[in-house]
Amino acid sequence: MEELSAAEPDPDPRPARQPERGRERGRVQERGPDRTPEPGRAAEADRRPKADRTPEADRTPEADPRPAATVAADEPVIATRALTKRYRGGQLAVDGLDLTVPAGSVFGFLGPNGSGKTTTIRMLMGLIEPTSGTARVLGRPMPRAARTVLPEVGALIEGPALYGFLSGRDNLMRYDAADPTADPRTRRARVAAALDRVGLTAAAGKKARAYSLGMKQRLGLAAALLRPRRLLVLDEPTNGLDPQGMREIRALVRELARDGTTVFLSSHLLDEIEQVCTHAAVMARGRLITQGPVADLAAGLRGRLVVTTPDAGEAARVLKEQGVGDVVVTGDRVTGEPPEPDRRDLADLNAALVAAGVRVRGFGVERASLEEAFVALTGEGFDVAG
Ligand SMILES: Nc1ncnc2c1ncn2[C@@H]1O[C@H](COP(=O)(O)OP(=O)(O)OP(=O)(O)O)[C@@H](O)[C@H]1O
Numbered sequence: 001m002e003e004l005s006a007a008e009p010d011p012d013p014r015p016a017r018q019p020e021r022g023r024e025r026g027r028v029q030e031r032g033p034d035r036t037p038e039p040g041r042a043a044e045a046d047r048r049p050k051a052d053r054t055p056e057a058d059r060t061p062e063a064d065p066r067p068a069a070t071v072a073a074d075e076p077v078i079a080t081r082a083l084t085k086r087y088r089g090g091q092l093a094v095d096g097l098d099l100t101v102p103a104g105s106v107f108g109f110l111g112p113n114g115s116g117k118t119t120t121i122r123m124l125m126g127l128i129e130p131t132s133g134t135a136r137v138l139g140r141p142m143p144r145a146a147r148t149v150l151p152e153v154g155a156l157i158e159g160p161a162l163y164g165f166l167s168g169r170d171n172l173m174r175y176d177a178a179d180p181t182a183d184p185r186t187r188r189a190r191v192a193a194a195l196d197r198v199g200l201t202a203a204a205g206k207k208a209r210a211y212s213l214g215m216k217q218r219l220g221l222a223a224a225l226l227r228p229r230r231l232l233v234l235d236e237p238t239n240g241l242d243p244q245g246m247r248e249i250r251a252l253v254r255e256l257a258r259d260g261t262t263v264f265l266s267s268h269l270l271d272e273i274e275q276v277c278t279h280a281a282v283m284a285r286g287r288l289i290t291q292g293p294v295a296d297l298a299a300g301l302r303g304r305l306v307v308t309t310p311d312a313g314e315a316a317r318v319l320k321e322q323g324v325g326d327v328v329v330t331g332d333r334v335t336g337e338p339p340e341p342d343r344r345d346l347a348d349l350n351a352a353l354v355a356a357g358v359r360v361r362g363f364g365v366e367r368a369s370l371e372e373a374f375v376a377l378t379g380e381g382f383d384v385a386g
Contacts, residue, residue, distance in 0.1 A: 075139050076100045077231050077262045078107075078124060083133035085119050093119040095286040096133065101264055101279070106257045108273035108294070109266040111283030117266040118157075120283075121235050124264075125155055138230060151181075154229040156237060160220025164209030168200055168219050171208050175223045182226070194222040198252060214245025221252060232256060234265040238272060250276050305338040305346070307353065308362035315358045322352050338365060 078101035085094040094116040101107045111117050122128045124135055126143030135142045140149045162171050172191040176182050182190070195204045198218040203211070211219065217237060224232060237253070238246040253276055257263050267273055273280050274294060281291035290297060305324060309315045315334045316327045323344055324336035338346065350363050 075103070076136075077103050077105075078135070078137055078264060080120075080124075080135045081133055083120070083123060083135050084131050085116075085123060085128070086131045093286055094123070094130075097283075097286075097288050099281055099288065099291065101262065103262055104257075104260060105279040106253060106263045106265070106277045108277035108280035109264060109283070110268070110270065110273050110280055111266075112268055114285075115283040116286040117268075117283060118235060119286075121157060121233060121264075121266060125153070125157070125233065126150065151227075152230045153233060154221075154224030154227075154231070155233045156217070156220045156224055157233070157235040160216060160223060162208040162211075162216060162219060164207060166208060167205050168208055168211065168215070168222075169195065169204040171219060172223055172226065176226050179227070190226055194225050197225055198222045199248070212245070214241050214248060217241065217245070217249055218252070221249075225256075229261055232261055232263045232265075234263065236266055236268070238267070238269070246272075303338075303365040304335050305349070306362065306364055306366050307334045307358075307360060308332055309334065309353075309358055309360050311358045314356060315353055315360075318353050318356045318358060319349065322349050324349070332361070335366075 078099060080097050080099040083094060083097040083099070084092070086092050097116075097120060099120070109117050109120070119128070123130050124137055124142060126146035126149075129143060137145075137149050138152055142149060163174065166174065169191060172194060173187060176187050176190060177184070192201070192204075195201050198221050200215065200218055200222060203215060208216065208219065221234075221237075232253075234253070238249050241249065250272070253263055253265065257278075265276070277294050279292065280294050280297060282289040282297070305319070307315050307319070310332055312329045312332055312334050316329050319334060319336055320327050323339040325339075327334060327336040338344075338349075346363075346365070350360065353360050353363075
């Protein structure tokens, strides 16, 4: 959809599909002028020295006139407590969610289709009211503090709403002009900097309808970056992109994070989370399964023993004899569950293989993947078809 859509009166509108994006899944066109934080709108970032800023906790948020940017440095950028959404039809989409997104993290919000990711994001952005529970973004309660919080947040929820008949540059000029706090005298420079940031300078004069999906996503990011943001919320930012487009968006996200912006991105792609994120939360059927640093999520799991050998059959026999479980032979690879470290040393396993005349080319333990962690935690596969 290229045109800005008008706000829908229904507080829980169920999404229209976006045919041009070729998505398999329907979603709301969130970026209507009244419904989504305008990418071009932002308040001045707080420039007071840190020492002048006091923690939020002892203040009444409503009575507090300070901008959201004064949130204490160690306070989570997003914190929800028992956040719950039951849609009018009775569907429990989000069930008692306690989410903590640390400042400075690239936080992956992972879950199969229908697990409640978009519903959570819509509550965080103040687009829909929770049924119960609370959500704080940049230290302020949402949706109550949306007016002060949203200017600090750049959001790309589904594809960006663009005017196809305008060039990329003119689309950004429009977004910037919609920001009452944006100085028109510096508009051109701001737009040029944002285009440069996302690598669209060369294509800035082209009409947006001629942009590839990846270019449209980048233009959406540029719109979100017209002003400095403390938090970027990206809903499935690489969905529908080709591998090159995915790489570009991921590189951009990493770069933004290096500059100190907290990035909250939803995805149903496990490897994307592993590649880009420092932290992650895993959702299934509206409930939080786990959250924490990505490195820790799979660390609790034992990896799989992998032996590469031209003598796979013999190796499998020896490994079973040595107490290795679930031995699987695939070509010249033999894998299995290593015995508990206190029962058998890996060096002894290797020695046993060699003693039996197995020619070992490779021997090691492969780290468990996030996917294995997910399967272990939920007892079910990570089925993206939901
Ligand atoms: N407006 C609505 N009215 C009724 N049910 C809804 C509405 N929006 C979402 N749901 C339901 O709530 C559940 C969670 O949906 P949600 O879109 O939040 O999940 P998701 O993890 O973002 O999935 P996807 O990636 O497929 O969008 C699903 O069962 C969905 O059908």
